[in-house]
Amino acid sequence: xxxxxxxxxxxxxxxxxxxxxxxxxxxxxxxxxxxxxxxxxxxxxxxxxxxxxxxxxxxxxxxxxxxxxxxxxxxxxxxxxxxxxxxxxxxxxxxxxxxxxxxxxxxxxxxxxxxxxxxxxxxxxxxxxxxxxxxxxxxxxxxxxxxxxxxxxxxxxxxxxxxxxxxxxxxxxxxxxxxxxxxxxxxxxxxxxxxxxxxxxxxxxxxxxxxxxxxxxxxxxxxxxxxxxxxxxxxxxxxxxxxxxxxxxxxxxxxxxxxxxxxxxxxxxxxxxxxxxxxxxxxxxxxxxxxxxxxxxxxxxxxxxxxxxxxxxxxxxxxxxxxxxxxxxxxxxxxxxxxxxxxxxxxxxxxxxxxxxxxxxxxxxxxxxxxxxxxxxxxxxxxxxxxxxxxxxxxxxxxxxxxxxxxxxxxxxxxxxxxxxxxxxxxxxxxxxxxxxxxxxxxxxxxxxxxxxxxxxxxxxxxxxxxxx
Numbered sequence: 001x002x003x004x005x006x007x008x009x010x011x012x013x014x015x016x017x018x019x020x021x022x023x024x025x026x027x028x029x030x031x032x033x034x035x036x037x038x039x040x041x042x043x044x045x046x047x048x049x050x051x052x053x054x055x056x057x058x059x060x061x062x063x064x065x066x067x068x069x070x071x072x073x074x075x076x077x078x079x080x081x082x083x084x085x086x087x088x089x090x091x092x093x094x095x096x097x098x099x100x101x102x103x104x105x106x107x108x109x110x111x112x113x114x115x116x117x118x119x120x121x122x123x124x125x126x127x128x129x130x131x132x133x134x135x136x137x138x139x140x141x142x143x144x145x146x147x148x149x150x151x152x153x154x155x156x157x158x159x160x161x162x163x164x165x166x167x168x169x170x171x172x173x174x175x176x177x178x179x180x181x182x183x184x185x186x187x188x189x190x191x192x193x194x195x196x197x198x199x200x201x202x203x204x205x206x207x208x209x210x211x212x213x214x215x216x217x218x219x220x221x222x223x224x225x226x227x228x229x230x231x232x233x234x235x236x237x238x239x240x241x242x243x244x245x246x247x248x249x250x251x252x253x254x255x256x257x258x259x260x261x262x263x264x265x266x267x268x269x270x271x272x273x274x275x276x277x278x279x280x281x282x283x284x285x286x287x288x289x290x291x292x293x294x295x296x297x298x299x300x301x302x303x304x305x306x307x308x309x310x311x312x313x314x315x316x317x318x319x320x321x322x323x324x325x326x327x328x329x330x331x332x333x334x335x336x337x338x339x340x341x342x343x344x345x346x347x348x349x350x351x352x353x354x355x356x357x358x359x360x361x362x363x364x365x366x367x368x369x370x371x372x373x374x375x376x377x378x379x380x381x382x383x384x385x386x387x388x389x390x391x392x393x394x395x396x397x398x399x400x401x402x403x404x405x406x407x408x409x410x411x412x413x414x415x416x417x418x419x420x421x422x423x424x425x426x427x428x429x430x431x432x433x434x435x436x437x438x439x440x441x442x443x444x445x446x447x448x449x450x451x452x453x454x455x456x457x458x459x460x461x462x463x464x465x466x467x468x469x
Contacts, residue, residue, distance in 0.1 A: 113130030308349065
């Protein structure tokens with residue numbers, strides 16, 4: 001058959017050429033040499049076959065041997081490349097399966113409901129939470145279109161938003177809607193619609209995410225209800241406060257009028273009490289004048305002296321009433337001013353030379369209640385009168401009388417001291433028949449106080465009366 005191309009060889013040649021062409025086409029498509037190895041191998045086999053037809057030399061050094069060996073080498077390399085591709089593809093497919101499994105687990109265990117919707121509102125995939133939100137079994141099917149899961153009132157807007165996202169008119173959609181559950185009830189959900197695009201930027205589906213917000217909506221409803229109740233309560237309370245305020249304003253006005261009437265009554269009473277003290281003082285002054293007139297008509301010196309003493313005693317009481325109606329305080333007497341007036345009146349009454357006898361007083365900030373002031377003033381009158389009449393008689397020189405008054409924890413302390421000749425040691429003043437000393441003892445006892453005599457460097461009487469100054 002030398003020089004003749006028989007039919008089997010021709011067919012084999014055609015197949016070899018076809019394999020070469022397919023190998024080149026595969027390389028162009030997948031950019032790898034694996035199919036080309038087999039094309040080269042079959043080309044070498046075809047050439048070696050031609051050589052085999054025209055020469056029978058197949059020794060190791062012949063062209064036929066090299067071509068056959070090269071063909072087998074290319075087949076081995078090609079098979080190794082194919083097996084490597086198969087192993088690598090299996091590894092990739094295994095990793096892809098694991099990745100898909102993880103993605104499916106993540107998708108199914110997501111805390112929100114997720115579904116994939118294709119064109120025509122058709123649900124092709126939904127996770128477990130999506131089924132739970134709508135009241136379907138986790139492993140059971142859900143309706144295959146979104147309209148069947150949407151409440152009639154929200155169906156139109158939701159479907160319009162889905163179509164707009166599908167057509168690329170809007171990049172996504174977010175809103176609230178009522179979904180129909182399996183038992184016919186509704187559940188409030190927050191919906192998010194996002195497009196899914198391919199590598200060619202052509203949209204093929206949408207992802208719908210559902211979040212059950214029924215608890216939040218219930219809380220909002222309860223909050224709105226509580227807010228309404230609170231607002232109503234505020235309105236009611238405001239009305240109550242307004243009424244209470246009006247009542248309070250009315251009461252304040254009434255109280256102000258009552259206080260004004262009370263203050264007017266107090267002022268009237270103060271005026272009346274001052275007028276009473278004024279009239280008492282005037283009446284006592286009339287008595288003093290009568291005693292003075294009587295003393296002028298009495299030739300008896302002893303009687304004249306007694307009438308004079310009575311005048312000074314009544315004058316001491318009249319001074320109390322005079323101080324009261326002249327001061328702003330009708331409950332107590334400024335005793336310092338009272339003692340100054342008393343001393344001046346006594347010096348005038350007894351005709352004492354002011355240059356010869358000096359009388360000083362010191363009772364600053366001593367306020368004495370009227371119930372205590374009258375008897376304490378009579379005591380001061382008797383003791384100062386006694387000093388003026390007897391302390392400096394026959395001494396031939398002037399003297400000094402000091403009247404002090406103060407208040408401490410023991411009560412009111414009134415001290416009258418003179419530097420005169422003093423009371424003799426053998427004179428029992430407490431049991432004397434003197435009306436003046438008897439009045440001092442009697443009035444001190446009336447005030448539940450004590451009186452003490454000191455004969456050192458003259459005479460000093462100290463009267464202590466319990467009470468609040």
